[in-house]
Amino acid sequence: MTAHENPLQRLDGKQLLIFDFDGTLAETSPLHARAFVETLTPLGVPVDYPTLAGLRTRDAIEKAFRSAKRASEDVDVGALVAEKQRRARLLIEQELEPSPRIDAFLRWAQTRFRLAMVTSGSRGTIDLALRKLRYENWFDPLICADDVERAKPAPDGFLKALRLAQCEAAAALIFEDSESGFASARAAGIEFIDVNKFDWFATQLERA
Structure with missing residues (x-):
């Protein structure tokens, strides 16, 4: 269940393609990193975004406090979550643009597979981003951090x-x-593709 050098073969026999959102279908990671920095650095909490990527916002903030050897119990974590989400949504509204290669792949895949999404993003942020990218109602089911008790890395x-x-x-x-x-994928027992390993979307379109 690791990335494969020829990802096209991985589609054989598949019916359901499940996508993460941030960093997978949209280049939102720099926007989230900025939102975390703007929210936490005034409190003296440094942000190492790669260690926070993929986590639910609350979990990421608590991890950042632990890494800084600071007690998150001393602050209103809920207020920090809301502030980080507010900043991220503003950046998404202002700066997020679709990727032509990913858009083309999704349009190709939509006619061949059922598309789903499982993300650690909040429902409000993901809905905003999907509207901005014009991907509303493309993913069924669409599961956000709010929809499960345990977010990634749990398999829920x-x-x-x-x-x-x-x-x-x-x-x-x-x-x-x-x-x-x-x-999370390993714990769920589902095969996965690491989109960091290669330009999967462009490869697919070249050989489809």
């Missing part, structure tokens, strides 16, 4: 996607970019 989101889609794990394929996402 991916397992819920299988249940809702009535799909066996062997017929699903996950597209992920973060260590927490890879761990």
Whole structure:
């Protein structure tokens, strides 16, 4: 269940393609990194975004406090979550643009597979981003951090996607970019593609 050098073969027998959002379908990672920095550095909490990528916002903030050897119990984490989300949504509204190669791949895949999404993003942020990219109603099921008790790296989101889609794990394929996402996919027993390893989307379109 690791990335493969010829990803086209991984589609054989698949019915359900499950996508992460941030860093996978959209280049939102720099925007989220900025939102974390703007929210946490005034409190003296440094942000190492690669260690936070793929985590639910609350989990990421608590991890940043632990890494800084600061007690998150001393602050209103809920208020920090809301502030980070506010900043991220503003950046998404102002700066997010679709990737032509990813857009072309999704349009290709939409006619051949069922598309789903499992993300650690909040419902409000993901809905805003999908509207901005014009991908509303493309993903069913669409599972956000709010929809499961345990977000990535726990497998809950991916397992819920299988249940809702009535799909066996062997017929699903996950597209992920973060260590927490890879761990979640492994725990769910679902094959995954690490989109960091190669230009998967361009490769697909060249050989489809």
